[in-house]
Amino acid sequence: MRPPFASPLLRDAVLVAGIAGVLAFPFVGLLLTTQGTAPTLSARFPEFAGAVVLIFFGRLGISAARRGHILFPIVLGVVMATVGAFSLLFETTGMAADSAAPWHAFVPGTFLATVASAGGVAIAVVAGRNHLLRDSVPVARKPLPMKQLLLWTGVALAGVAIVLPLLPAVDRRLIDVATLVLTYVMLGWGLNIVVGLAGLLDLGYVAFYAVGAYSYALLSVTFGWSFWVCLPLAGALAALFGILLGFPVLRLRGDYLAIVTLGFGEMIRIILLNWYDFTNGPDGISNIGRPSFFGFQFAAKPAEGTESFHTLFGIAYDPVHRLIFLYYLILALALLTNAFTLRIRRLPVGRAWEALREDEIACRSLGVNPRNTKLSAFAIGAMFAGFAGSFFATRQGFVSPESFTFIESAILVAIVVLGGMGSQIGVAVAAIILVGLPEYFRELQEYRMLAFGMGMVLIMLWRPGGLLTHREPTIRTRSQPASA
Amino acid sequence: MTPLLKVSGVRTFYGAIEALRGVDIEVAEGEIVTLIGSNGAGKSTLLMTICGNPQARAGEIRFADRDITRFRTWDIVRLGIAQTPEGRRIFPRMTVLENLQMGAVANPDADFDDGVRRAFELFPVLGQRRNQSGGTLSGGEQQMLAIARALISRPKLLLLDEPSLGLAPRLARQIFAVLREINQSSGTTIFLVEQNAYHALRLCHRGYVLANGMVTLEGTGGELLENPAVQAAYLGGTGQ
Ligand SMILES: Nc1ncnc2c1ncn2[C@@H]1O[C@H](COP(=O)(O)OP(=O)(O)OP(=O)(O)O)[C@@H](O)[C@H]1O
Ligand SMILES: [Mg+2]
Numbered sequence: 001m002r003p004p005f006a007s008p009l010l011r012d013a014v015l016v017a018g019i020a021g022v023l024a025f026p027f028v029g030l031l032l033t034t035q036g037t038a039p040t041l042s043a044r045f046p047e048f049a050g051a052v053v054l055i056f057f058g059r060l061g062i063s064a065a066r067r068g069h070i071l072f073p074i075v076l077g078v079v080m081a082t083v084g085a086f087s088l089l090f091e092t093t094g095m096a097a098d099s100a101a102p103w104h105a106f107v108p109g110t111f112l113a114t115v116a117s118a119g120g121v122a123i124a125v126v127a128g129r130n131h132l133l134r135d136s137v138p139v140a141r142k143p144l145p146m147k148q149l150l151l152w153t154g155v156a157l158a159g160v161a162i163v164l165p166l167l168p169a170v171d172r173r174l175i176d177v178a179t180l181v182l183t184y185v186m187l188g189w190g191l192n193i194v195v196g197l198a199g200l201l202d203l204g205y206v207a208f209y210a211v212g213a214y215s216y217a218l219l220s221v222t223f224g225w226s227f228w229v230c231l232p233l234a235g236a237l238a239a240l241f242g243i244l245l246g247f248p249v250l251r252l253r254g255d256y257l258a259i260v261t262l263g264f265g266e267m268i269r270i271i272l273l274n275w276y277d278f279t280n281g282p283d284g285i286s287n288i289g290r291p292s293f294f295g296f297q298f299a300a301k302p303a304e305g306t307e308s309f310h311t312l313f314g315i316a317y318d319p320v321h322r323l324i325f326l327y328y329l330i331l332a333l334a335l336l337t338n339a340f341t342l343r344i345r346r347l348p349v350g351r352a353w354e355a356l357r358e359d360e361i362a363c364r365s366l367g368v369n370p371r372n373t374k375l376s377a378f379a380i381g382a383m384f385a386g387f388a389g390s391f392f393a394t395r396q397g398f399v400s401p402e403s404f405t406f407i408e409s410a411i412l413v414a415i416v417v418l419g420g421m422g423s424q425i426g427v428a429v430a431a432i433i434l435v436g437l438p439e440y441f442r443e444l445q446e447y448r449m450l451a452f453g454m455g456m457v458l459i460m461l462w463r464p465g466g467l468l469t470h471r472e473p474t475i476r477t478r479s480q481p482a483s484a
Numbered sequence: 485m486t487p488l489l490k491v492s493g494v495r496t497f498y499g500a501i502e503a504l505r506g507v508d509i510e511v512a513e514g515e516i517v518t519l520i521g522s523n524g525a526g527k528s529t530l531l532m533t534i535c536g537n538p539q540a541r542a543g544e545i546r547f548a549d550r551d552i553t554r555f556r557t558w559d560i561v562r563l564g565i566a567q568t569p570e571g572r573r574i575f576p577r578m579t580v581l582e583n584l585q586m587g588a589v590a591n592p593d594a595d596f597d598d599g600v601r602r603a604f605e606l607f608p609v610l611g612q613r614r615n616q617s618g619g620t621l622s623g624g625e626q627q628m629l630a631i632a633r634a635l636i637s638r639p640k641l642l643l644l645d646e647p648s649l650g651l652a653p654r655l656a657r658q659i660f661a662v663l664r665e666i667n668q669s670s671g672t673t674i675f676l677v678e679q680n681a682y683h684a685l686r687l688c689h690r691g692y693v694l695a696n697g698m699v700t701l702e703g704t705g706g707e708l709l710e711n712p713a714v715q716a717a718y719l720g721g722t723g724q
Contacts, residue, residue, distance in 0.1 A: 362573035367561035367590030
């Protein structure tokens with residue numbers, strides 16, 4: 001029996017189109033252009049309306065097809081495809097120039113026209129297939145294996161990240177933004193160990209980032225040691241700070257821990273600000289050693305008797321080489337963090353972190369030492385922040401307390417929580433959304449933070465548990481026990 | 485022979501409240517000993533005190549001829565005492581197998597695969613649900629998981645706090661049968677707290693009655709079952 005065509009479909013489509021309208025308005029409906037020096041906003045009403053109408057019909061068709069309607073979605077799909085195709089034809093052949101064709105108003109732009117025609121065909125095909133399958137016995141569809149899906153998403157993301165700087169369309173600005181995003185991904189993964197796995201709400205994570213950055217800066221400026229020597233030292237110092245700070249506070253729980261760590265984060269920043277003799281106070285430390293390609297500098301004119309990167313490879317000097325090298329450096333550091341986390345989850349200490357987050361009393365009664373276990377999570381998380389900090393210092397060539405304010409900690413906690421508390425891919429996606437996208441809205445200035453806040457609210461509304469809540473078990477099915 | 489566990493004159497406080505007021509209990513190797521008592525008598529407190537959380541303020545706890553009164557919980561557990569605390573307390577987001585892995589913390593030398601095989605023999609339903617997360621198990625299954633998890637470390641002494649809590653009568657009987665089986669096949673000593681006094685006293689070799697933080701009665705399971713005071717207070721209408 002075919003369910004009667006019902007108004008829930010309409011209501012659903014209106015709702016979805018409404019949401020799309022709200023979302024599309026700033027992105028599609030407004031166009032920011034620069035005339036002379038003053039940026040001006042202009043409305044793009046046809047595109048905006050076209051997008052919303054398209055989404056309305058598309059949603060109507062999709063849900064009708066899903067509910068087993070046949071005739072209606074086929075007709076709708078065919079109409080959509082036809083309108084889209086015609087519009088595309090006019091658009092590309094230039095006949096649209098006179099704008100006389102009425103359908104042009106409905107499907108403006110090649111992009112929307114393409115979506116309309118492809119979507120229409122898809123809806124019609126799905127509905128048609130439903131018709132053919134109508135009398136066959138329904139087969140339980142296998143749920144998408146989450147593990148596979150996540151694995152391939154991860155591999156795809158890593159693949160994109162690896163080839164990104166080599167793509168021809170990629171410019172300095174994109175590499176810069178990508179490097180920034182990767183720094184946050186790495187920090188997010190580091191904090192994920194503390195917050196996501198061990199369940200310790202640390203609002204002062206930026207302190208360890210600062211310790212790493214200043215350790216690197218001071219070691220490099222004072223002793224002239226190279227990046228590769230200072231990196232492990234900075235990580236070790238940050239871990240040491242993690243233990244020192246963690247020792248007194250880790251007996252606190254939940255809210256109290258959060259407040260105290262917040263205080264510690266600010267304390268570190270204020271010490272950096274006021275200990276003028278050691279840290280140079282608000283002026284910061286400059287002339288920090290830039291990273292070298294295993295001893296070969298990225299310099300246009302290498303110092304007497306040394307070779308630099310471009311002469312080593314016999315290529316022309318290009319400042320972008322250093323940017324690309326920095327990009328790969330942070331990518332490698334981030335992937336190292338990820339590999340470490342994935343591995344340690346399978347080891348007893350990582351498992352104890354997760355168990356401790358779930359139930360501390362049970363952990364005690366099973367022989368887990370909660371203090372040491374929490375300290376280890378805190379220290380290891382801090383160590384990765386230290387690595388990221390030294391990367392930050394070498395990339396900027398300059399550090400000052402201003403870079404380590406509470407807002408950084410807050411953004412990182414947001415990335416971990418919105419990413420799904422413990423999901424590695426979730427953290428990466430959240431970092432891209434929360435850090436990468438706002439970078440592209442730099443022109444909007446203060447409104448950028450508004451976009452950030454709106455992104456957070458939307459994620460909370462739609463995915464209250466975080467983007468990815470799936471938790472991959474660390475141990476898989478063993479063979480059935482050989483029972484008689 | 486000295487008992488495996490000897491609790492003498494133990495007093496435990498929560499702040500100013502004295503929850504245990506000089507408790508003496510002995511559990512010999514290979515025994516099943518039951519502790520019954522009304523709500524708030526201090527039964528759970530006694531089990532927790534044996535594990536050092538909270539620590540006794542006075543008295544002595546000896547396990548396997550060692551004074552463990554001042555040991556930390558994790559060190560006590562490593563000596564071979566496993567505990568399933570009150571209220572199951574399995575790890576809800578972790579799978580059955582991962583929960584069992586956590587049981588191995590106290591004794592990393594125990595053969596984990598063998599332990600899992602044994603657990604699934606005792607509780608076949610856990611074997612079917614091995615990759616399911618603990619929080620999605622039924623209450624009874626969670627109770628089984630808590631017991632199985634405690635057994636992974638192959639403890640000498642198993643402390644159980646109300647293993648039949650919230651279980652249907654048939655499932656409760658099944659749990660008691662499994663406890664007897666564990667005790668007989670591997671010689672594990674069991675000290676259990678129960679509200680289900682009738683079944684617990686039938687299962688055990690000896691039993692204690694705790695009231696207001698003090699032991700008021702002790703004897704074999706049979707003796708306590710016959711005792712009019714016990715019948716009046718704890719067996720009113722149960723079973724018989
Ligand atoms: N953490 C605590 N802080 C303060 N008082 C406590 C605490 N835990 C238990 N008590 C008190 O100690 C006494 C003994 O509690 P306990 O949990 O040992 O009782 P019980 O015999 O296990 O009872 P039930 O059968 O209800 O589980 C009670 O009066 C209780 O209120
Ligand atoms: Mg109790």
